[in-house]
Amino acid sequence: MERISFNQHLGLRVTRVYRDGIGMECVIEPHKLNLLGTLHGGVTATLVDAAAGVAIIGHLGGRPATTVDLTVSYLRPVTQGKVHARSRIVKMGKTLAFATVEVKDSHGRMIATGSATYMLLES
Secondary structure, three states: OOOOHHHHHHOOEEEEEEOOEEEEEEEOOHHHEOOOOOEOHHHHHHHHHHHHHHHHHHHOOOOOEEEEEEEEEEOOOOOOOEEEEEEEEEEEOOOEEEEEEEEEOOOOOEEEEEEEEEEEOOO
């Protein structure tokens, strides 16, 4: 996480490490809102991508990987508090890895779901 300044700029923080993924959170702040006053979709998408990517790269012991596909479904707007992402690694292959992510608000309500496919690179 420390090597990716964009994630730092958004204040993304790993909160828990699981056997099959990670927990990550982001505090909602005014500069992260869209014109409607809700969390910008780009922040949510970045949270999905980062939660999947950090879990996969961590599972690989730091071996580099890059996103090749990212899907996000936005389910509910959120305006304040924190958002929490929980990634789960579904498949680790020789060249590709796949993870799913659930994003919830401070009240535990689902605000988005997503998935990411990563290409595993040579060190």
